[in-house]
Amino acid sequence: MSRLSRKILTDIVLYAGLILISIFMILPFVWMLSTSFKLPRDIFGFPPRLIPENSTLNNYTYIFQEKNLLRILFNTIIIALASTLLSLFFTTLGGYGFAKFEFPGKKILFALLLATMIIPGAVMMVPSFVIMRELGWVDKFWALIVPGAASAFGIFFFRQYISTINNELMDAARIDGASEFGIFWRIILPIIAPGMISLGLIFFMGSWNNYLGPLIYLKSPENWTITLAINSMSGGAGLTRWGEQMAMSVISLIPLLIIFLIFQRRFAEGITAGAVKG
């Protein structure tokens, strides 16, 4: 085989593989969307159709009217935004403390912080619930916002990020009489804004997609987040409202999809930071 034909052959194999994988990746989304416009009898009808014969908006009106979609979205957004902002505040502050100060006990305190990262959530499930009940936080958004607000991973991330900043900037501000918190707020935060977007996206996504947390803490339907709402539409054999469920699923994806497409590069940065450097 000549060199050229071999190159063409490899290219064909490569593209075929990539396209096959891409189809597998996109198929569940496409099917979700398609199902959300189908009538109940068509969902498992034969043959399966990508574009429904009798398309309907019933599924969307149902979740809007019967499943309190706006309230669900409001809850999910409030929880995700609050935990993202609070997490960003505490983790940048902590990262700054570890990156730019020397103090007795620093090494041990940092080692302790890293060690907490290996504790799996499973161990905490039962006692956390007991504590939230004592605090009166069951069925309250606080239960999902506060506990993770100073994540060790976030502090670790920002310590790395902030340690690359030149000390002269801070020293100059100190001479000008700026307070320590003022230095953090007015000098450090603007510099690390790109990193805050990266990690903020990860925090937001984690909260938006969280299922186990809301499942344990949020009891009354008016406090549910979107993952609980999707799950609530499934039942035993024959009782699942597939069309409505997929409509709710489609809506659960849209905000993250938009954010992801806008901030794709920042997103990848937040994800790889822990893995490759750490």
Next chain:
Amino acid sequence: MTRAQKRLLPDEPKASSPSRWQRIKKARWAYTFISPFYFLFAIFGLYPMVLSLYLSFTRWKGVGPMEFAGLINFGLIPKDKVFWQSMANGVILFFLYVPIMLFLALALAVILNSGRVKGFRFFRTLIFLPFITNMVAAGFAFRILLEKQNGLFNVLLKYAGLATIPWLENVWWARISLSLLILWAWLGYNMVIMLAGLQTIPRDLTEAAQVDGASPVQAFFHITVPLMRPVILFCMITSTIGSFGLFAEVSTLTGGGPVNATITPLIRIYNLAFRSYQFGYASALAYTFFALIFILTIIQFRLNQERE
């Protein structure tokens, strides 16, 4: 603490003269800045862990009096067939999807990184999309695709003249279906990590090997894979912990069945605590699970070191 640090301890009182106190006072801002983590960890981390340890020695329904039970809970664990089944499922799942996922992720990363493929960004975005999807939506969408009668997968098999597959009704097929869902969800994440890892490898190395007559496939196995070992190890360990800690994926796709074939330790613990209200036993099981995962992670580290 390392041994060297321990030896330094006796000297510390000397350092805690006024100068040490002054250093602490001077650093009061630093302590303030890092304090939120330790406050929150004390309340929502340390306290629950201690409480959980205490609970594991009691019999408690979540309300009413706690009854001290000594080691009874821990004595029940060896006989807990469902729990050991869930641990075994974790191991089986690991072998079903981790090797193929990591291989595909690395291969895709190398292909996309080589600049040989047009539309690099397009493919990367597509493959990464499932990662931002919540697993409740994904799990149910897969259930529709894998439906026995007229689900898309089985209809395609019928068109191809093949037998249909009981995707969710058979023990092994249910595990394979779950693996498919996990592969779908996590391939992009692992690929992005591998891509970042590849950027730290000098490109000249693989190019030089190919100039010396190595095929791209040889260069992949003899140069890229060994250099990427730390990144692969990271992906492997996170996948291991991940496959024991699956929750939403399993509860939506298979519900843990058929006959507990896909139940995970996390679901077992959740069911014990929040469905049958055995808070004491669930706590004992959670601690046992933590210990087992910890050992498993260390073994993986050791095995990797030995190979090097």
